[in-house]
Amino acid sequence: GQSLEQPSEVTAVEGAIVQINCTYQTSGFYGLSWYQQHDGGAPTFLSYNALDGLEETGRFSSFLSRSDSYGYLLLQELQMKDSASYFCAVRDLGDKIIFGKGTRLHILP
Amino acid sequence: GAVVSQHPSRVICKSGTSVKIECRSLDFQATTMFWYRQFPKQSLMLMATSNEGSKATYEQGVEKDKFLINHASLTLSTLTVTSAHPEDSSFYICSAPTGTSGRNEQFFGPGTRLTVL
Numbered sequence: 001g002q003s004l005e006q007p008s009e010v011t012a013v014e015g016a017i018v019q020i021n022c023t024y025q026t027s028g029f030y031g032l033s034w035y036q037q038h039d040g041g042a043p044t045f046l047s048y049n050a051l052d053g054l055e056e057t058g059r060f061s062s063f064l065s066r067s068d069s070y071g072y073l074l075l076q077e078l079q080m081k082d083s084a085s086y087f088c089a090v091r092d093l094g095d096k097i098i099f100g101k102g103t104r105l106h107i108l109p
Numbered sequence: 110g111a112v113v114s115q116h117p118s119r120v121i122c123k124s125g126t127s128v129k130i131e132c133r134s135l136d137f138q139a140t141t142m143f144w145y146r147q148f149p150k151q152s153l154m155l156m157a158t159s160n161e162g163s164k165a166t167y168e169q170g171v172e173k174d175k176f177l178i179n180h181a182s183l184t185l186s187t188l189t190v191t192s193a194h195p196e197d198s199s200f201y202i203c204s205a206p207t208g209t210s211g212r213n214e215q216f217f218g219p220g221t222r223l224t225v226l
Binding site (some may be wrong): 014033040041042043044045048087095097098099100102103104 | 110118141143145151153155158202204206214215216217218220
């Protein structure tokens, strides 16, 4: 089976940098994804790592270390609109996406 | 980009009634769609995989006779909550893989908020 662990909540200040960690256990590995979800909304895809290293997309970056079964999402120049829940996710056989419990990011002005 | 729609966005029903939720891929074909349920402040829990032309695959603990899934075409999957009860009140979201570039990317519908009185 698959399981993912991430912190339940993180608080940061507007303009700062925050890192959200994720560790996973999988029977097979097909990459680690990150999704953002605002309250009442649907998840939106942020990033995907299949290989070790850092992937950068604007203010958001995602890192993966397969040997450590670990990844993180890095958000830079935080804005108030970044207040949301962030989920790491892994793909199972057949394209199923299994989500972590989510990290609620609170941003202080 | 790919768009997935859901209808209705919100529904309130009486206990014991059935509710049908539609999930459509608007500009791409989806042989597979996924149905999730999310309770307040919790994660998305995969309920079932909807397969066009064949039976849905349900996750452990999900009652297939209660949550009926029909994948009628390459762009439409429906979830019917039968004999709904207050504990079925939740946010139901569908998704479809984009099928491109192996990015594990899925597009999610906007979700359906179900309230059972």
